[in-house]
Amino acid sequence: MRGHDALLVDLDGTVYRGPAAIDGAVETLEAVRARLTVSYVTNNASRGPDEVADHLRELGLTLDTDDVVTSAQAGAAVLAERLSPGDKVLVVGTEALAEEIRLVGLEPVRAEEDEPVAVVQGHSPDTGWRILAEAALALNRGAAWVACNVDPTLPNERGLLPGNGSMVAVLRTACAREPDVAGKPAAPLLQQAIDRVGAQRPLVVGDRLDTDIAGAHAVGAESLLVLTGVSTPAGLLAAPAGQRPTYLGADLRVLDDDLAPTAIGDGETGGWTARRDGAALVLEGSGGDTGDTGDTTAALRALCRAAWASSEPHDTVRGGDEAAEKVISTLGLTTG
Structure with missing residues (x-):
């Protein structure tokens, strides 16, 4: 870890699958925490940072709630920069996402008839046709659209499940529009995490080439890909330049040792x-x-x-x- 002052770690598929920690993840991150700042940066907007932090503590990790940065927070921040205080935002997602909208001074709503000026969309296992229909009406009326993330899949202990990107695709098809993206691979989420800890040379760690590693490229950071989640060896070999990691490891335990030998460019x-x-x-x-x-x-x-x-x-x-x-x-x- 020499040369890095912060670790920005993905969660789903990197630290845990579903509710259970991946082998070696907790022990390794606890050891790294003694040497440098560790932030947990997740594209999953379904839970608030306090709930995520509680889950991580249950797994055995030591952290403060401020050590968690979610795409819901990033999505809310993007909208706060563009809208006026009190503006209405139609929320396609959980109450945790709605709370992040409240915290930045905007008003979350759930119906198009409330005349929202924007739509924010994050993962929720309960998203159904009715709320997607409300969002489609708002978008077709000209409301702004921010997606917390566009991951097509979500890894858990049973395999790959539909992610927020799959639900975003419904509205993309219905409305012939593209959202602004707050989470990885777009820069806002990782930049928020970097700014929060004042990092100069962060290392981004994750399991997805198209989000974690591409996001690292978007903010000019080095990255480590672990093979515990979505991306595969075949996908890595075919990765375009903007999705190629600096380092490669089987799992987070690679952080226990000198990272230099795991560099793809000139490692062992x-x-x-x-x-x-x-x-x-x-x-x-x-x-x-x-x-x-x-x-x-x-x-x-x-x-x-x-x-x-x-x-x-x-x-x-x-x-x-x-x-x-x-x-x-x-x-x-x-x-x-």
Whole structure:
């Protein structure tokens, strides 16, 4: 962690899945907290920061409520900058999101007939047709539209569930409009977290290339991708430049050690090398124990270097020997 003064950590798929902590997450974050500031930055707007903080404490983490920054807070802040005090905002989301609207001096409403000047949309497991219809009426009348986030999926212990982005897509289709986005990958949420702690060199940590890592690029920060949530090795190899992380780890336990060896650009690859062969990526090397998680992420870093060195896409990944083939299979990559 040398060179970083704050850790901005995603929650869903990074610290926990559903209500349960991911292996090693709590112990690692407690150890990191002794060395630098740790903030928890979530795109999920369904809960208030106090409720999120309580959940994290139940998992065993030490933190203050101000250490949590949510996309609901970011969405409310974006609207407060554009609207006048007392303006009405139609809320598509939970009461926690409505409370954030109140806290910035705006009035949350739930019906178009109240003549809201804006719509704010955040994740709620109870979002249904009726509130989406009210929002559509307001948007078609010309109300401003802020989405707290546009994640299409939400990871939990059972798998991937529809996220706020899937509900945003309903209104996008119905109204032929695009929302302004407050959460990752847009800058407002992460910038709010950076400003809150006065960080100069934050490290953004998350499980999604299209939100956490892209968000880090949006605020000019380095990033660490962990493979405990949504993004996959195949997605990482195909990532565009604006979604490529600085570091790669299997999970948060990579923060226990020096991060430098996990840098994709010039970190260690455990004896693995990768090269282009036409449209294929070829993995070669010794790599040691192919059943070790650290070894597979080292191999993946080598593959990333080969994939990202060319603007041409690859269509397959293969191993130069049996050990490499085994690692490729463990990573879930297509062989040929």
